[in-house]
């Protein structure tokens with residue numbers, strides 16, 4: 053397996069907790085961590101395998117730091133690259149926009165030729181609509197620390213086992 057570039061905001065609290073669980077499951081040797089708030093286009097493009105942390109903010113939007121970085125890579129091609137997405141959401145607080153950020157990012161990547169892996173079942177979540185939903189799947193791993201914190205550990209370890217098979 054190629055080294056995975058794990059991109060998230062180092063200034064988050066909840067995302068960081070989720071990242072720590074992912075790191076533990078996947079093994080730190082397989083990962084290089086990068087702070088989305090400080091990366092350049094060149095640093096982003098160095099990898100073949102990516103895990104991107106995308107919590108949803110502002111009623112169905114990306115957090116500011118992703119919105120501010122994406123213009124730097126909007127003209128790039130992600131052909132031959134593989135991406136796995138995860139992110140926090142709150143299905144009770146935002147049932148109409150649950151983990152929308154995952155869907156927004158999946159669209160951005162696929163438009164540029166990247167492949168998304170790590171899709172997960174929507175079973176076990178209750179929400180009204182989500183841009184991250186495709187059929188009975190999310191385009192990544194949805195973690196809901198507000199309402200389902202106890203399920204996070206198991207969701208992460210299942211997802212990581214899946215990624216070990218899906219990343220090349």
Ligand SMILES: Cc1cc2nc3c(=O)[nH]c(=O)nc-3n(C[C@H](O)[C@H](O)[C@H](O)COP(=O)(O)O)c2cc1C
Pocket residue numbers: 064065066067068107108109110111112113115139140141142143146149150151152197198
């Ligand atoms: C102002 C605000 C807006 C939010 N909007 C959404 C939303 O639209 N959809 C959703 O699923 N979760 C939403 N959430 C929940 C966050 O995505 C969730 O708490 C996440 O774990 C935050 O991670 P972070 O603190 O690492 O950024 C929102 C949270 C806040 C505080």
